[in-house]
Every structure is written in structure tokens, then in C-alpha cells.
Amino acid sequence: xxxxxxxxxxxxxAPHLNTVLxxxxxxxxxxxxxxxxxxEAFDLLGRAxxxxxxxxxxxxxxxxxxxxxxxxxxxxxxxxxxxxxxxEGETLQQKVAFNLLTWLEQDGLYHSEVADSEYLAAYCxxxxxxxxRGYRFEVAILRELQTAGIVFTAHDLRIRAERxxxxxxxxxxxxxxxxxxxxFLHTARALPLQCDFYITRLYHARRRRYQPIVIxxxxxxxxxxxxxxxxxxxxxxxxxxxxxxxxxxxxxxxVVTFDLWKExxxxxxxxxx
Amino acid sequence: MSKKRFDKAFxxxxxxxxxxxxxxxxxxxxxxIERERxxxxxxxxxxIVEGQLQFAPSPELSVRGNExxxxxQRIVVHVSSGD
Numbered sequence: 001x002x003x004x005x006x007x008x009x010x011x012x013x014a015p016h017l018n019t020v021l022x023x024x025x026x027x028x029x030x031x032x033x034x035x036x037x038x039x040e041a042f043d044l045l046g047r048a049x050x051x052x053x054x055x056x057x058x059x060x061x062x063x064x065x066x067x068x069x070x071x072x073x074x075x076x077x078x079x080x081x082x083x084x085x086x087x088e089g090e091t092l093q094q095k096v097a098f099n100l101l102t103w104l105e106q107d108g109l110y111h112s113e114v115a116d117s118e119y120l121a122a123y124c125x126x127x128x129x130x131x132x133r134g135y136r137f138e139v140a141i142l143r144e145l146q147t148a149g150i151v152f153t154a155h156d157l158r159i160r161a162e163r164x165x166x167x168x169x170x171x172x173x174x175x176x177x178x179x180x181x182x183x184f185l186h187t188a189r190a191l192p193l194q195c196d197f198y199i200t201r202l203y204h205a206r207r208r209r210y211q212p213i214v215i216x217x218x219x220x221x222x223x224x225x226x227x228x229x230x231x232x233x234x235x236x237x238x239x240x241x242x243x244x245x246x247x248x249x250x251x252x253x254x255v256v257t258f259d260l261w262k263e264x265x266x267x268x269x270x271x272x273x
Numbered sequence: 274m275s276k277k278r279f280d281k282a283f284x285x286x287x288x289x290x291x292x293x294x295x296x297x298x299x300x301x302x303x304x305x306i307e308r309e310r311x312x313x314x315x316x317x318x319x320x321i322v323e324g325q326l327q328f329a330p331s332p333e334l335s336v337r338g339n340e341x342x343x344x345x346q347r348i349v350v351h352v353s354s355g356d
Binding site for chain 2: 021023024025027028030032035036039040090094097098101110111112118121122125129181182183186203205234
């Protein structure tokens with residue numbers, strides 16, 4: 001067994017590490033100030049290092065080179081073969097997560113005698129879960145589009161390079177992306193939106209559940225046609241199924257339910273054939 | 274922190290399918306992190322001259338007309354009509 005040494009960044013404090021454990025133990029009891037520590041912690045952990053023998057790499061590099069390359073392709077192949085991607089995908093995700101921890105233990109990378117190795121395991125599990133959840137949603141959406149008879153082309157998830165493409169699918173020459181959460185709108189405040197439409201989920205605060213939606217540029221919506229009602233992202237769900245027009249970074253975006261959008265796209269494609 | 278405690282926590286996490294955070298809290302926390310990351314605020318004064326933005330000289334940043342030089346970046350600010 002090679003000598004393994006973990007080094008955490010000095011900026012990672014005891015409160016950060018405590019909230020990492022709390023995240024896994026009881027995330028539903030985490031307060032907003034603690035969530036801030038959680039996000040900071042997983043960001044900082046990316047810069048922690050693991051030395052295996054004479055080789056030293058960051059946690060982020062370890063995840064990308066060792067974890068993702070080991071598990072991603074098989075997971076995605078299995079996911080694509082399921083009948084119900086979200087539900088069956090969850091079982092696959094869990095199976096890989098347990099296998100990941102077993103592998104880390106067997107290789108001495110998550111071991112009671114290796115100080116701070118639990119944080120390497122935590123980091124890998126956090127990002128594995130994020131990866132798997134995102135692709136479960138994406139595959140479920142693509143399957144629904146196929147079932148609805150919508151004509152589209154999508155990147156091939158089985159090819160790693162294609163997973164990094166700036167868009168996931170093309171419908172009627174419009175570029176689309178599938179996002180598990182609306183977090184992309186937050187990062188879009190620094191980097192402009194590149195796609196014409198985004199299939200994602202909106203949280204309905206009153207019903208306390210997520211609803212699949214599509215966010216489109218005005219030009220893309222114009223091709224599908226329909227009156228809109230002014231709203232915000234927070235209030236859009238209250239006026240569904242009516243399409244909502246929101247303002248984001250000074251531009252109008254249209255927010256519609258996934259079902260309404262599918263209906264309009266199908267109708268348009270049928271008219272054109 | 275004992276490995277046993279982490280083992281138990283990881284197993285619980287893996288088996289749980291519930292969402293961990295509401296979007297409202299998520300974005301509030303991200304906003305706060307970003308505000309803290311902006312370690313220094315630099316304020317610039319400007320006026321519109323013949324439809325173009327004109328920055329007043331600043332001791333903290335290199336500015337000329339409607340341009341700002343920051344490190345290796347040249348930032349050009351245009352005024353839009355808002356249509």
C-alpha cells in the first residue's frame with residue numbers, strides 16, 4: 001500500500017469541516033449561515049491535495065482523473081438502458097456511490113489511519129452525487145422528448161468529449177441545454193447565456209416541489225407563439241400554465257411549463273412536415 | 274471525527290433522495306458569498322457627453338473616456354438607450 005498523505009488548505013476551518021459532516025448527516029437541519037460554510041468548504045476542498053507515493057494532486061484532479069473516469073461511462077451506459085431513468089437511475093447512482101467508497105477504502109484512500117481522508121471521500125461523494133443527479137434528469141428529459149415524438153438531435157453522453165459541449169441538444173436549429181437546477185442563471189450573471197432554451201426545474205414554494213420548465217429567449221419563443229404575462233422567476237409558477245415573461249440581466253426571457261413547451265414544439269414541427 | 278461516524282453519515286446521504294436546500298436559500302447564500310469575495314469596491318464617476326460615457330479621472334483605476342484598464346483587460350462601457 002503506497003504512503004498516502006492528505007493536506008487540507010489552511011483556509012478550511014474547523015467550522016467548515018464540521019458543516020461538511022453535518023451536510024451528510026442531516027442536511028435538512030443546516031441553517032443559511034451553515035450552507036455558506038458548506039459551499040465554501042467543497043470549493044476549498046477542491047484545492048486540498050492527496051499525495052499517493054510521490055505523486056501529489058488536488059482533490060479536484062483526483063475526482064476528475066480517478067473517480068469520473070472510473071465510473072462515469074459505465075453509469076451513463078446503464079442509465080441510458082433504463083426504462084425509467086430518474087427512478088432506476090437513482091438506484092444506479094447509489095450503487096456506484098457505495099462502490100466508490102469501497103474502492104477508496106480498499107486502496108487506503110479512505111482509512112482511519114490516514115488523517116483527513118474522510119474529506120477526500122466526502123468530496124468525491126459530493127461531486128459524484130451532483131454528476132449523477134444531473135444526468136438522471138437529462139436522460140429523463142431526452143426520453144420524454146422521444147416519447148412525445150419531438151424531432152431533435154442530442155450530444156452522445158457515451159462520448160466524454162461530447163458531454164462537455166456548450167449545448168445538449170438542437171431542436172429546429174435552436175440550441176438547448178438541460179440543467180438540473182436554475183443555478184446556471186446565477187453563473188450567467190458573469191458569463192452570458194449561450195443557448196436559445198434551457199430545460200430545467202422550478203421550485204414551487206407553496207407546493208414545496210419541483211416542476212420541469214423551459215426558459216427561452218424571446219426570439220425562440222416567438223417561433224412557438226403565444227401571449228405572455230409579466231412575472232418574476234419567483235412568481236412564474238403561480239401563473240402557470242400561462243407563459244411568464246421575466247427580465248434577466250436586462251433581457252426578456254420566457255418561462256413556460258415543460259408540457260406546454262413540448263405541445264408547442266410538436267405542433268410547430270407537425271405544421272412544417 | 275471518527276471514520277465510523279462518517280461511514281454512517283455517508284450511507285444515510287447516499288440512501289436519501291430528498292433535496293437538501295431550497296433554491297431561495299441557495300441563491301441567497303451564493304449572493305452573500307459573492308459579496309464577500311468583492312474585497313474592495315471602487316467607485317467611478319461618469320457623465321454623458323454627446324451620447325458617450327465619460328469617466329472622471331480616478332486615483333484607483335486607469336480610465337479614459339468610456340474605457341477602463343484593469344490588469345490585462347480593457348473594459349469599454351457603452352450607454353444604451355434601454356429599448
